[in-house]
Amino acid sequence: MGFSIQQLVAVGVFLLAIFVGVPLLINATGRWDFYFTLTSVALLAIASAGVWLTFYIGRINIGQGAFALIGAYVSAILVVKSGLSFWISLPAAGLFAGLIAVLIGLPILRLRGVYFAMITLVLTQVVTLTALALPITNGAKGISNIPLPSGVSIFGIPLIPDFGAMENTKLAFYLTACILMVVTYAALYRLVNSRLGHLCRSMQQNEELASSIGVNIAYIRVVIFAISSFFGGIGGAMFGSIAQSVYPSTFVVADSVNFMLNCFLGGLGYVFGPILGTLVLYFGWDLLFELGKYQMLVYSMILIAVIRFLPNGLLSIRFGKGNNK
């Protein structure tokens, strides 16, 4: 499919901004702490992409924290206990989260609307409690002192440098997170605009009619939920690696709710909505820190106002009531 010049320019500017603009700006201002903030935003945006995808088949997913936590633990266990390279544990974490999603999704994806949402809301708590109980996850103590990602080289050609030997791991993590985010959203965009995406849209709008035209709705639901959770696992694994530790409380129910809010805020009709939503929500919360005990009050009032007056999300200001960007 063709892209308009405007779209190409917009994507170009965005890439330039995150890969060149932000590092230059941070260098100039000396606000190194922003690297960590923006890295978090990028990783949370990856997990939010998954939530957005489940919205695309008409399911409200408030359980992404569960899969992020699963991803974080799988990666941590593989790196610490099996001594695998982080770069192998990362896809493994995504795949494992996807596999769990298939097992959980098979029964629960039959539910719709608020019933599905309620079940997913419980999932995060279930995974947290499981992490507390299992020996391999080390209970409440969690897994700490996770080594930084090691280098990767093929035939002596270094592909990825050793993070442990770096002076500035913040920049390295930031760039890694941004690359992952760009790849995730490129994949999401392709998926939504390919046949699978069209079938998802048909299911989102009317499952009965979709099955009457021969769409295997049960199968597609599970595939989409698995891909969604794959994103969650990847985001979580990367998070654990940056924090160099994973605890049962690394991702809690509130995180799952935030992943969902990121999608709402950005706009469910726009593939790139969750990126903006995550950025605004993350920074919005921090900016309101000054308000002290009123932080939550003001924050929630703003959210309610946004949902009331911009039901199609922030991106609808720019793009009107349009479809997928």
Place this chain on the structure above:
Amino acid sequence: MSALIQVNNVTKKYGGLIANNDISFDVSENEILSVIGPNGAGKSTLFKMISSFTPTTSGEVLYRGERISNLKPHVVARKGIVRTFQETTIFKSMTVRESVVVAQHLRAKASLAGYFWGSKTAKEDVTAFGEYADELLEFLGMSEIANELASNLPQGNLRALGIAIGLATDPKVLLLDEPFAGMNHDETMNMVNLVRSVRDERGVTVMLVEHDMPAVMNISDRIVVLNFGEKIAEGTPSEIQNNEKVIEAYLGSADDEIGM
């Protein structure tokens, strides 16, 4: 002619309520068969069982000798037996053309992964779907509203859209659920001609559930009449019009008309 679809002793019970009791009839290839009956006669339930949207309690439905009841709806659709719905069941935020394109997905030659990576076959599919959608919409006289959102369409067009979506799947048998409901005389006659041309020009066998008697008599090759879940008659329109049981079911027997 051998039967394309055989409905064999199909019964459906919802708890103690018998929606369909021991219904049997055959549908021949290329015919237009209507199922009629008063409200609550079990017509829609019968359609749901033929398209596997609901399982039978007992009995079975065969398509070319192969069982199609008690399966999943998409499996039956893939065999070529496709149902349409009443007007509220549409893809609301898709345009007419998008709906017709997405309904062709069964004809896709490329895999889902092929679409993701944009393989050559996938691109050919996309072009072919678009061309067929345009052709189909022209055939149905819907070219002018091709780019309208489904949610903006008036009722009459929605019904046609439902048929367009059904036809886009390239069905062998099309089950139409009340295609003439809520239409005035002219609209009904247009729809009758449309359904007939679907059969004549596309070789699709048509079954329909309908209340509109003049339209049913006009369009049907044969009619099956249900009353209180039982089949009470089967035959050509003229046979049905003169069938005493049918007249009784629709008008009530003379005994009921006390004081009239």
